[in-house]
Amino acid sequence: MLQELSIRNFAIIDELALSLEEGLTVLTGETGAGKSIIIDAVQLLVGGRGSSEFVRHGEKKAEIEGIFTIEKGHPCYLKCADLGIDIEDGMILLKRDISQTGKSACRINGKLVTIAILREVGATLIDVHGQHESQELMDENRHLNLLDQFGGQEIKPAKAAYSELYEEYEAVQRQIRALSENEQQMAHRLDLLQFQFNEIEQAALEIEEDSQLLEEKSRLVNFERLFSSLQTAYDSLQGEQKGLDWTGLAMSNIEDAAEIDATLAPTSESIANSFYLLEEASNSIRHQLDALEYDPDRLQVIDDRLNEINQLKRKYGNSITEIVQFAATIEEEIESITNRESTIKDLEKRRASITEDLSLEADNLSSVRKKWAQMLTDEIHGQLQALHMNKAVFEVYFHGAQGSAGERQLNFKKDGTDSVEFYISTNPGEPLKPLTKVASGGEISRIMLALKTIFSKHQGITSIIFDEVDTGVSGRVAQAIAEKIYAVSVHSQVLCISHLPQVAAISDRHLFISKEVKNDRTITHVLPLEEKDRVQEISRMISGVEITDLTLSHAKELLDLAHSIKKTTV
Template sequence: MLQELSIKNFAIIDQVTVSFEKGLTVLTGETGAGKSIIIDALHLLVGGRGSAEFVRHGEHKADIEGLFFLDKDHPCNKKAAEFGIEIEEGMMILRREISSSGKSVCRVNGKLITISTLREIGSSLIDIHGQHEHQELMDESSHLSLLDQYGSTEIGQALKNYREIYRQYDTTLKKIKQLKLNEQEMAHRLDLLQFQLQEIRQADLKMNEDESLHDERRQLANFEKIFAAIKAGYEGLQGEQHGLDFISHTMSHLETAADIDKQYEDVLESVANSYYLLEDAADKLRSELERLEFDPERLNVIEGRLNEINQLKRKYGSSVSEILEYSSKIEEEIEMLVNRDARIGELESKLSSLEDDLALEGKQLSDIRKKWADKLTAAIHMELKELYMDKTIFEPIFIKDAVNNSEFGKDGMDDVIFYISTNPGEPLKPLSKVASGGELSRMMLALKTIFSKHQGITSIIFDEVDTGVSGRVAQAIAEKIYQVSKHSQVLCISHLPQVAAMADTHLLISKEAISGRTRTSLTILGKNEKISEIARMISGVEITDLTKKHAKELLDIAYTIKLT
């Protein structure tokens, strides 16, 4: 959920910080107070297009910062990991600065990111829906994935099974296309690969050879220091008036003491063990001194070999292991090119078998989707009925037929577009072509009520989606928005008193002129303040005892509805 939003020097807002709660937060206020500016700021925070015009007059930059709390299984965690963004204690802080020159700086948890990255992360955090905006539900390319989300309990496994075969099918198809390139390209490709393979083989590389050579070069380059240190260490132990000689004298004295008193035997044994260990160490140091021999030619050989390996790295990989992996890969491709005709036949036979398997899995996936499409249709019609659109027909249309169409895609053999008809006798039309504002608002709310349970969006924002409705429809919309808030945090800008009455948190946006400058502020309303604000929304001009009574009645009705 969006926990806190901070806006500074943005449009008519000099500085505002507001905390949000779970459930439904309604923002109200007079026209022009700055309600939509809050939505504009949120839109920019999640990657919307910026402009220098957003910077408050006379200021150098505008700052927008939002704190989000995420569940462990929220999809944004995975996206953040892909971009190397660390999330601690489920907190994600988005920050965007827009300078007066129009330049934008974006950060997530302090890490600088691009606008496109911010947009990708923001898409799973906030979904902003205004009356004339077409978001995910209005994007026809997303309808298939929305259906899959709705029926994920059954569709998910069928789609996984299909994709496992599709990956093999797609890889095989690419290999066939590559082998069927014209003869001249194949010949050039074969010559290049054979040259590369010969060059790598002639080098006779050994796994981790470069690392071993670097270690040996380091030893040779420091030969004098190593030799001097080992020699000094040996001389410190061996010879008269040195370490072992002193310990030998100590042992002799302790033996005398132990012969007289047995309590000194343990000390004698410890010293004796240390003596023999040091004596072994001295022998090893002597052997090492005899073995060490500086070979300047060997250093030249190592430098030459490392230079040869580095040249291969520039062409074929960043390490010896990557070069050897590349060698194996092109060796396989050479074999495939040399035996091209036979290989094409094998792959085409494999492709045919995979097509049969894909057709079966695709048909099964399509059947499951159609079953869930029927369930979705029934659920949408139920929601629309509650919004007094019982005459509206909704239907997911399958553009591709899984039986008669052999075209395979990574998501199956289906393409789905949501169609509706809002008036009896009118033909079904794509949802994206619906023009009526009031009908579109209710349609979107019906869809949001269902899909908010499956999308995992942190916050859903409705910007005056209730425009153009009143009476019983207004009450139905209020209840529907509240239902959406049970599954996702909802922020709603509204002019409807019915919607304001359903709020878990009511924020009043107001503006005032201070020292010749306009200033916008946000205030969390208490119970009595809610009554006054809702009364203002009802009357429009003068607040009377009757409008206050009506406002209190709306709040009581809302409270009763929330308990059911």
């Protein structure tokens, strides 16, 4: 949920800090007090379009910060992992600054990110729904995903089985397309591959050959220094009054001493070991000296070979291993092109086999989806009836592919062969139309709340914000909307700007937004209301202007009714 919200120098807001809680928080106040400005700030925090007009007059920049808490398994964890953003203790800090020039600086847990990334992460945390805004539920391209979320664990395995085959199908399709290019292109491609393969094969490369050549080159280039060092080392060990003589003398004397004092035995053994090791090393140096030979012609051969290898590296890989692997890859492609017709036939047979299996999986996925579509339809009808839309008809419409497997294969998509769209008819005798074509503001509000009530259980959104979605309704419909907004808040934190006293009464927390002019500047205030103050504010919302004993009594009745409803809401 959104735990803390901080706003500075934003529109008419000088400085504002809000501590928010779970459940339903309602924001009320006079028109123009700044309620929607707070929602605008939240939208910018999660990647909304910014503008220099949001910066408070006379200030350099507007600053918005929000702290969110999420549970393990929340979609935000996977999204942040993909983006390389760490989440500790289930807390996410979003920050956005907007300068006077309109430029934005966005950060997630202190890491500087683009607005696009902020929007991706923000979409998993907050869903803002306003009266006239296009949201996920009003986007027909998202309806299939919403149905799959609703279907839960039964649709997921069917979709996974389909997706696995679909990836295999696509891989075969790509191979066939590549081999089905025109003959002239294939001939040119074959000539190029054959040239590359022959060039690598003629080089007769050996793994680690370049490293060995570089070592040999180093010995030849530094021959004099190497010979001098080895000779000096050998002369220091061998000869009269040299290292081995003195070590042998020490060994002989310590052996005599150890015969007298047994505690010297380990020292005697150590010196003896050292003598034999030095003697062995001396012999090794001697053999290396005898083997040393300076050959200027060999140095030229090495240089030529290294140049050849480096030329191949520039073309085919950073190492001999990569060059050899490249050669193996193009050899397979040469084989495929050379035997193109038979390869295409084999691939087409494989595709036909996969297509049959894929069609079966697609049919199974569609069948499971249609089962859950009917269950979703029944649930939405129940929700709409509770919102006094008894005559409304909802349908999950399938634009599915028809025909045989061969006819359907061009319709295979990543998520199946189904194209799903929500349709609705709000009045008897009217045909079903796409949900996105519904025009009445009051109807949109109720339909959206019906859908939100269901999908809030499945979407995993941390917070949902309703910005005056109750516009255009009153009476019993207003009470029904209040109950639905509260039902959504049972599964997700809900912030709601409302002018309906019924919504204010059923909230878990009531914030009153007001403004004042101080030193010729407008300042917005947010005041959490206690029970007595809530009665006054709800009474004002009922009467519009004058608070009377009757409106106060009505406000208390609404609060009592809300308490009763909340006790029975699951």
